[in-house]
Amino acid sequence: MSPTNLILLLTSLVSLTLVFQVALAGLLFLSWRRFKIDEKSIRYTARKTSKQLTDLVIDAQKESKDLLLESQRAAHDQLANLPDYSAILEKESHQVIQELIKWQETELKRLHKSWTEKIAGATASSQHEMEEHMLQALDSFNQELSLSLKKHLELLAEERAQLKAETQTQLKNYTEEQKKELASQVEKALPQVFKGILQKQLSPAQQHELVMTQLQQAWEEGILKV
Amino acid sequence: MKRAPALSSQLVSNLLTQEDRWDLLQSLEKAKQLLYLKSTTSDHFLDQLRHDHAELLRAAWSQLFSEPSPSEILEVITLIEKSVNRLPVITLTLTYHPTRVQIKELASFIRSKINNQAILEFQFEPNLVGGLVVQAEGQNIDLSLRETLLHAKV
Numbered sequence: 001m002s003p004t005n006l007i008l009l010l011t012s013l014v015s016l017t018l019v020f021q022v023a024l025a026g027l028l029f030l031s032w033r034r035f036k037i038d039e040k041s042i043r044y045t046a047r048k049t050s051k052q053l054t055d056l057v058i059d060a061q062k063e064s065k066d067l068l069l070e071s072q073r074a075a076h077d078q079l080a081n082l083p084d085y086s087a088i089l090e091k092e093s094h095q096v097i098q099e100l101i102k103w104q105e106t107e108l109k110r111l112h113k114s115w116t117e118k119i120a121g122a123t124a125s126s127q128h129e130m131e132e133h134m135l136q137a138l139d140s141f142n143q144e145l146s147l148s149l150k151k152h153l154e155l156l157a158e159e160r161a162q163l164k165a166e167t168q169t170q171l172k173n174y175t176e177e178q179k180k181e182l183a184s185q186v187e188k189a190l191p192q193v194f195k196g197i198l199q200k201q202l203s204p205a206q207q208h209e210l211v212m213t214q215l216q217q218a219w220e221e222g223i224l225k226v
Numbered sequence: 227m228k229r230a231p232a233l234s235s236q237l238v239s240n241l242l243t244q245e246d247r248w249d250l251l252q253s254l255e256k257a258k259q260l261l262y263l264k265s266t267t268s269d270h271f272l273d274q275l276r277h278d279h280a281e282l283l284r285a286a287w288s289q290l291f292s293e294p295s296p297s298e299i300l301e302v303i304t305l306i307e308k309s310v311n312r313l314p315v316i317t318l319t320l321t322y323h324p325t326r327v328q329i330k331e332l333a334s335f336i337r338s339k340i341n342n343q344a345i346l347e348f349q350f351e352p353n354l355v356g357g358l359v360v361q362a363e364g365q366n367i368d369l370s371l372r373e374t375l376l377h378a379k380v
Binding site: 194195204208210211212214215217219223224225 | 320321322323326328331332336337339342356357358360367369
């Protein structure tokens with residue numbers, strides 16, 4: 001082999017080696033880039049899933065809050081429709097007083113008439129004495145009636161207070177029961193609400209993705225140590 | 227029986243779920259019956275088993291014995307039965323029915339993080355809303371969305 005050929009051969013070999021090295025570097029760069037892209041894609045998917053879930057939870061919370069408010073409104077309406085005992089009592093006591101006054105007037109007229117007849121039939125000497133008796137009787141009647149009215153009003157006041165207390169207890173109990181009922185209704189309804197929302201929006205593949213994300217998260221938080 | 231651990235590891239990699247375990251145990255029982263009936267060292271009786279199970283058995287005794295006798299084959303089958311029955315079970319309750327690919331992914335995660343020999347049992351409970359419940363060794367880890375949301379203040 002001539003020296004020229006030898007030089008040519010060596011030059012070719014060196015060139016080939018260089019080309020091979022450049023190609024190798026290129027391949028390494030491409031695989032690194034691919035790895036970076038995959039990593040980015042995984043992070044992007046994770047962020048997207050996380051955001052999607054957050055949105056779902058916010059939607060579900062809003063929906064459940066609306067449900068709660070609606071139930072509370074329904075309970076409030078029911079409370080508002082309870083009978084107003086105070087108003088009934090006021091009406092009843094007014095009627096009783098009116099009847100008493102009426103009876104008082106009638107009774108006074110009857111007494112006055114009776115006494116007037118007695119006085120008219122009496123002698124002049126005894127008329128003055130009889131008038132005194134009549135005035136005393138009317139006074140006594142008025143006093144008795146006043147006492148009776150007072151007593152009646154006191155009874156009414158007692159009854160009113162009792163009814164008020166009963167109503168308040170009833171309202172209080174009703175609210176507690178209503179609260180329990182509400183809590184139970186909301187508790188039963190929540191999974192259905194969330195389930196509906198999730199099933200509408202998450203395919204089985206996405207549900208699986210969610211499971212894998214939760215397993216990974218639980219593992220990182222140290223919850224998944226059996 | 228020097229290579230028993232290798233056999234166990236091969237078994238675990240093939241079994242992912244409780245169903246896989248029951249299938250293999252049934253095949254082993256059938257293999258034993260056939261072996262008793264024919265009392266032969268020929269492995270033709272394996273043709274009556276599921277292909278992957280037959281391959282597993284064939285590989286198992288070729289690893290342990292060069293020319294196994296019927297009693298040695300039975301010994302291998304008993305060894306496999308014991309190994310299979312010892313595998314711990316982890317129950318996963320999900321809101322969907324996982325595909326075989328998804329089962330492999332779940333098994334790979336559970337084995338790499340919790341127990342490298344665990345086999346999975348699946349239960350379906352759509353009321354969990356999302357996520358899963360993991361049951362293992364008497365522990366119940368509720369990672370479901372229902373649990374999260376019911377304990378969150380609305």
